[in-house]
Amino acid sequence: MSGPVERMTLTHLQIPFKESCRGVGGEATIKDAILVTVETSDGLGLGECSPTTAALCEASDTLEECWSDLADRIAPRLLGRSFATVEEISDLAVTWKSAHASAIAGAETACWDALGQARRAPLAEMLGASSDQLGLKVEAGLAVGLYPTVVEMLKAIENHLAEGYRRLKIEIEPGRDVELVHAVRQHFGDIPLMVDARGAYTIANLDVFRELDEFDLLMIEQPMADDDLTGSAALQAELATPICLDESASSLELVGEAIERAACRIVSLKIQRVGGLGPALAMHDLCYQHGIVCWVGTTPELGIGQAHGIHLAALGNCRYPTDIGPSVRWFIDDYVSPDLEMAAPGILSVPSRPGLGYQMDHAKVRRYQVRQSEFTTRTSG
Numbered sequence: 001m002s003g004p005v006e007r008m009t010l011t012h013l014q015i016p017f018k019e020s021c022r023g024v025g026g027e028a029t030i031k032d033a034i035l036v037t038v039e040t041s042d043g044l045g046l047g048e049c050s051p052t053t054a055a056l057c058e059a060s061d062t063l064e065e066c067w068s069d070l071a072d073r074i075a076p077r078l079l080g081r082s083f084a085t086v087e088e089i090s091d092l093a094v095t096w097k098s099a100h101a102s103a104i105a106g107a108e109t110a111c112w113d114a115l116g117q118a119r120r121a122p123l124a125e126m127l128g129a130s131s132d133q134l135g136l137k138v139e140a141g142l143a144v145g146l147y148p149t150v151v152e153m154l155k156a157i158e159n160h161l162a163e164g165y166r167r168l169k170i171e172i173e174p175g176r177d178v179e180l181v182h183a184v185r186q187h188f189g190d191i192p193l194m195v196d197a198r199g200a201y202t203i204a205n206l207d208v209f210r211e212l213d214e215f216d217l218l219m220i221e222q223p224m225a226d227d228d229l230t231g232s233a234a235l236q237a238e239l240a241t242p243i244c245l246d247e248s249a250s251s252l253e254l255v256g257e258a259i260e261r262a263a264c265r266i267v268s269l270k271i272q273r274v275g276g277l278g279p280a281l282a283m284h285d286l287c288y289q290h291g292i293v294c295w296v297g298t299t300p301e302l303g304i305g306q307a308h309g310i311h312l313a314a315l316g317n318c319r320y321p322t323d324i325g326p327s328v329r330w331f332i333d334d335y336v337s338p339d340l341e342m343a344a345p346g347i348l349s350v351p352s353r354p355g356l357g358y359q360m361d362h363a364k365v366r367r368y369q370v371r372q373s374e375f376t377t378r379t380s381g
Contacts, residue, residue, distance in 0.1 A: 123308070141321035161191075303358065
């Protein structure tokens with residue numbers, strides 16, 4: 001990159017979900033996110049701060065906290081700075097460590113995009129995807145939440161599977177687990193299937209997991225609380241089905257501890273949870289070194305956030321279909337251009353254009369904008 005960061009703009013966007021998203025905390029009807037743009041003499045880098053909607057899980061980052069972090073902690077340390085390598089972006093992001101992970105991810109991914117455009121290199125290449133992966137495709141998986149009845153769940157799955165998704169993930173909770181998996185197996189046969197427990201169980205539920213172990217699942221995602229690596233390790237020792245860590249995989253140190261304790265065989269990478277592409281890449285590489293497989297999850301983000309995830313999912317050790325999907329899967333609209341959609345049934349293209357390979361639709365940004373703040377090397381706020 002030849003020039004320093006001259007301007008950072010934050011835009012709070014609200015876009016309604018296509019249908020209410022159900023999670024352990026209730027239902028969500030609106031997605032809030034912060035579009036982060038970083039401007040240099042070489043162009044405009046796009047990132048997204050997209051904290052998980054509180055109704056869907058126990059979120060540690062709220063949008064208001066992230067907005068304050070970006071405005072008060074990150075912007076002052078980013079303006080006027082230059083970076084020529086991804087390592088320099090990582091060094092800069094370390095100085096934002098007092099900020100929430102989603103806020104850091106918003107600014108950090110925007111810097112990656114800006115650097116990629118300056119280098120004329122797609123993000124997948126900068127992340128280390130091999131030449132035979134570039135320009136290829138990423139498989140997309142279907143994720144569905146909890147529904148009031150089994151019949152409603154099966155109907156939703158049937159409707160979405162017609163779009164060609166390559167695997168199915170359903171949520172479970174105590175008292176609604178074996179019955180749901182049995183219904184899916186009975187209705188859809190040997191479809192590649194995984195379950196997401198969202199940390200709702202303990203080792204006292206071992207008998208439930210022994211029953212689930214009989215259904216030939218791809219994995220059981222986050223069965224125990226995020227701080228219960230002891231429970232995860234004890235459960236993995238009892239099951240043939242791989243345990244996948246999600247919320248527990250919030251830092252490189254915790255992933256390393258989980259690997260050392262044999263608490264998982266799979267790790268879900270989430271850019272928002274870990275603070276950007278750099279930390280996600282470090283986790284991917286650590287897992288690869290120890291024979292732990294990865295895949296890329298979503299919060300879900302709006303279009304720019306999901307586009308960053310597509311590049312990450314192109315890495316060789318991301319061997320399971322991603323939760324990332326076309327915008328129309330989740331939202332009534334999106335602000336990304338071109339539209340984030342499948343290139344073929346169940347397949348997402350990895351952009352080969354420089355940087356992120358996606359832009360923002362300015363008219364859509366204006367339509368869904370709640371507020372905006374601009375920070376420059378001359379002024380702030």
